Amino acid sequence: MSHAIRADKFLLDADRTTWHDETLWFVREKRDRAVYGVPEFQELRELASGIKNHTLSRLDLYLQEFEAAAQANGVHVHWAADAAEHNAIILDITRKAGATRIVKSKSMLTEECHLNPYLMQHGIEVVDTDLGERIIQFRDEPPSHIVLPAIHLKKEDVGDTFHTHLGTTKGESDPQRLTEAARQHLRAKFIAGEVAISGVNFAIAETGAVVVCTNEGNADLGVNLARVHIAAMGIEKIIPRLSDLGVFTRLLARSATGQPVTTYTSHFAKPAPGKEMHIVIVDNGRTQQLGRPDFRASLKCIRCGACMNTCPVYRRSGGHSYDFTVPGPIGAILSPNIDMKKHASLPFASTLCGSCTDVCPVKIDIHTQLYKWRQVLGEANEIPASKKWSMKFMGRVLASTRVYGLGGQFARKALRLLPHGLTHAPSMNAWAVARELPEAPKQSFREWYAKQPAAQPAPSQTSA
Amino acid sequence: MKVALFVPCYIDQFYPQVGIATLQLLEKLGVQAHFPAQQTCCGQPLANSGCERDALPIYKHFVETFSDYDYVVAPSGSCVYHVRKHFDKLDQTADVQHVRSAAYDLIDFISTVLKVDALPGAFPHKVGLHLSCHGQRGLHQANESEMTPVRDGQLSRLLRSLDGIELTQLNRNDECCGFGGTFCVSEAGISARMGQDRVADHVRNGTQVLTGSDMSCLMHLEGIVRRAKLPIKVMHAAEILNGVVA
Numbered sequence: 203m204s205h206a207i208r209a210d211k212f213l214l215d216a217d218r219t220t221w222h223d224e225t226l227w228f229v230r231e232k233r234d235r236a237v238y239g240v241p242e243f244q245e246l247r248e249l250a251s252g253i254k255n256h257t258l259s260r261l262d263l264y265l266q267e268f269e270a271a272a273q274a275n276g277v278h279v280h281w282a283a284d285a286a287e288h289n290a291i292i293l294d295i296t297r298k299a300g301a302t303r304i305v306k307s308k309s310m311l312t313e314e315c316h317l318n319p320y321l322m323q324h325g326i327e328v329v330d331t332d333l334g335e336r337i338i339q340f341r342d343e344p345p346s347h348i349v350l351p352a353i354h355l356k357k358e359d360v361g362d363t364f365h366t367h368l369g370t371t372k373g374e375s376d377p378q379r380l381t382e383a384a385r386q387h388l389r390a391k392f393i394a395g396e397v398a399i400s401g402v403n404f405a406i407a408e409t410g411a412v413v414v415c416t417n418e419g420n421a422d423l424g425v426n427l428a429r430v431h432i433a434a435m436g437i438e439k440i441i442p443r444l445s446d447l448g449v450f451t452r453l454l455a456r457s458a459t460g461q462p463v464t465t466y467t468s469h470f471a472k473p474a475p476g477k478e479m480h481i482v483i484v485d486n487g488r489t490q491q492l493g494r495p496d497f498r499a500s501l502k503c504i505r506c507g508a509c510m511n512t513c514p515v516y517r518r519s520g521g522h523s524y525d526f527t528v529p530g531p532i533g534a535i536l537s538p539n540i541d542m543k544k545h546a547s548l549p550f551a552s553t554l555c556g557s558c559t560d561v562c563p564v565k566i567d568i569h570t571q572l573y574k575w576r577q578v579l580g581e582a583n584e585i586p587a588s589k590k591w592s593m594k595f596m597g598r599v600l601a602s603t604r605v606y607g608l609g610g611q612f613a614r615k616a617l618r619l620l621p622h623g624l625t626h627a628p629s630m631n632a633w634a635v636a637r638e639l640p641e642a643p644k645q646s647f648r649e650w651y652a653k654q655p656a657a658q659p660a661p662s663q664t665s666a
Numbered sequence: 667m668k669v670a671l672f673v674p675c676y677i678d679q680f681y682p683q684v685g686i687a688t689l690q691l692l693e694k695l696g697v698q699a700h701f702p703a704q705q706t707c708c709g710q711p712l713a714n715s716g717c718e719r720d721a722l723p724i725y726k727h728f729v730e731t732f733s734d735y736d737y738v739v740a741p742s743g744s745c746v747y748h749v750r751k752h753f754d755k756l757d758q759t760a761d762v763q764h765v766r767s768a769a770y771d772l773i774d775f776i777s778t779v780l781k782v783d784a785l786p787g788a789f790p791h792k793v794g795l796h797l798s799c800h801g802q803r804g805l806h807q808a809n810e811s812e813m814t815p816v817r818d819g820q821l822s823r824l825l826r827s828l829d830g831i832e833l834t835q836l837n838r839n840d841e842c843c844g845f846g847g848t849f850c851v852s853e854a855g856i857s858a859r860m861g862q863d864r865v866a867d868h869v870r871n872g873t874q875v876l877t878g879s880d881m882s883c884l885m886h887l888e889g890i891v892r893r894a895k896l897p898i899k900v901m902h903a904a905e906i907l908n909g910v911v912a
Contacts, residue, residue, distance in 0.1 A: 553860075555799035573752075585717075614679060
């Protein structure tokens with residue numbers, strides 16, 4: 203199923219589409235105000251981009267440096283080539299710890315690896331402790347946004363969900379009361395948690411520490427209460443030095459939500475006495491992407507979600523229309539690397555307006571990569587046959603002045619003579635579902651120009 | 667200065683008056699532009715659809731058509747952006763490099779090359795300016811809201827110089843209209859919704875005349891305006907400027 207078909211389903215509820223668009227635009231505007239307030243913001247982007255480019259160019263070396271530093275801190279470091287290995291490693295650590303209850307703070311990587319269903323199949327309880335994540339976990343839905351996982355839901359939807367799962371009053375939609383219900387529920391889970399899993403925002407090669415940015419403090423609560431901490435990270439999360447971190451923390455929260463900094467920026471360097479700390483470093487397709495020169499820069503992503511908030515298509519189609527763990531523009535350049543056939547329509551779910559590139563805090567050329575994925579997909583025959591053949595036909599027409607001129611005349615004549623109901627039939631003309639076609643003039647510009655005196659002399663003598 | 671006029675295929679066929687206004691406006695500004703009759707298209711519709719390879723003969727045809735001119739001026743920033751950015755697929759001969767750097771959007775040409783940023787004339791209407799993404803973000807003809815709150819650019823400067831004009835203050839100054847080339851049919855639902863939202867911003871804030879420097883966005887927005895029978899007139903900026911300058 204293509205993005206367009208899933209988007210059309212979302213669009214059926216016009217009011218909800220308006221609400222979704224305005225909610226995310228509000229976040230984009232909040233981001234703008236935060237960005238305008240930092241005069242050196244564009245320099246910071248340049249710096250961040252440079253640090254990430256440098257790191258990706260020496261990723262193997264920095265990963266080894268990170269591993270050695272982490273091990274020196276008493277941390278167990280594990281390497282996972284793919285999602286299956288990642289999941290097996292985490293199950294193994296959990297079993298060795300004799301644990302059955304896991305609390306998890308926000309981690310898009312564990313979503314990507316489908317860790318929750320895997321652990322539950324093996325008899326382990328996993329509770330997402332981020333509020334948004336918990337809501338969608340109750341509903342058995344994937345996140346629709348990487349920073350705001352339940353942004354597709356209204357407070358009334360959350361009220362219904364909590365009524366079912368937490369026994370709140372039916373029809374309760376007061377955010378304060380609903381949040382309090384979640385807090386009480388999660389408090390018990392935190393206290394019972396034996397293993398805490400967190401994601402990683404930044405991994406510092408120099409120190410072997412990982413940094414986790416949250417607003418709810420749930421990562422800290424989980425990690426500090428549990429006996430075992432497992433931090434899961436993609437290989438691209440590395441930054442070289444602790445002194446590089448400030449560049450990214452200044453960019454991350456401003457780009458994500460318009461906050462100057464996340465409420466918590468937690469550094470985890472070594473296990474507390476008597477406890478264990480593990481770091482699972484995951485590839486899962488990343489080295490393949492690193493090996494694609496045109497798409498390598500997508501690995502600079504720090505998962506702020508700004509490209510989603512700004513994307514006019516994402517805001518009107520919802521995160522689920524992308525059918526990939528990371529939706530929106532960045533997801534549309536990451537997903538074909540994983541499964542080109544399945545995600546073939548995503549690079550086309552864009553007008554190439556370029557706003558994603560302009561908000562990206564690490565200057566990923568997102569819209570250029572979308573364009574380049576389209577070429578890869580075209581060459582691989584992963585575009586609809588009708589499109590492919592009409593483009594081939596158009597290529598012939600537009601490379602010849604004569605054929606183009608005759609074709610244009612014919613099309614305009616047809617448009618003028620055929621009845622409106624036929625030229626605008628929605629079944630045959632997707633344009634005309636919501637739009638009128640231009641009125642076809644009798645004369646094209648070139649036909650007009652040929653009759654002008656200026657058209658006669660050769661194109662040599664002109665003056666300004 | 668040898669200047670060629672490039673009239674993009676859809677303007678040639680559907681909006682000849684925009685080509686005429688461009689030609690006449692340039693003439694009033696002292697530039698006698700020539701229209702090489704063998705021109706067709708820049709190839710963007712194919713390339714944006716993932717068929718860059720099929721567009722290469724069109725690119726070559728474009729370069730052959732325009733390589734003898736100092737400047738190639740078009741009333742459509744999107745086509746110009748495509749020539750400048752994506753003709754990198756051709757062997758970079760001297761001709762190809764020349765045509766890529768010689769291609770100018772009309773408003774960019776007036777502002778940057780002719781160094782004109784004010785025009786004498788009156789246009790006493792409330793005008794809504796649609797900033798086209800490829801002109802704005804691609805060719806940097808206007809400030810991007812992603813970077814700065816200052817709403818300024820080449821076309822808004824030119825329009826503001828006209829007597830009696832009032833520019834609409836939009837809620838979203840530079841959101842994409844949703845045309846997007848073949849996106850307008852391959853993602854017809856989202857495309858239409860984006861266009862409707864853009865038009866609604868103009869209606870809400872009192873636009874009487876909707877303008878811009880890229881006819882492709884305007885074709886899409888006009889289609890929505892006409893379908894909804896809204897009291898908004900859609901005009902390319904060249905038509906406004908040519909109409910007011912004596």
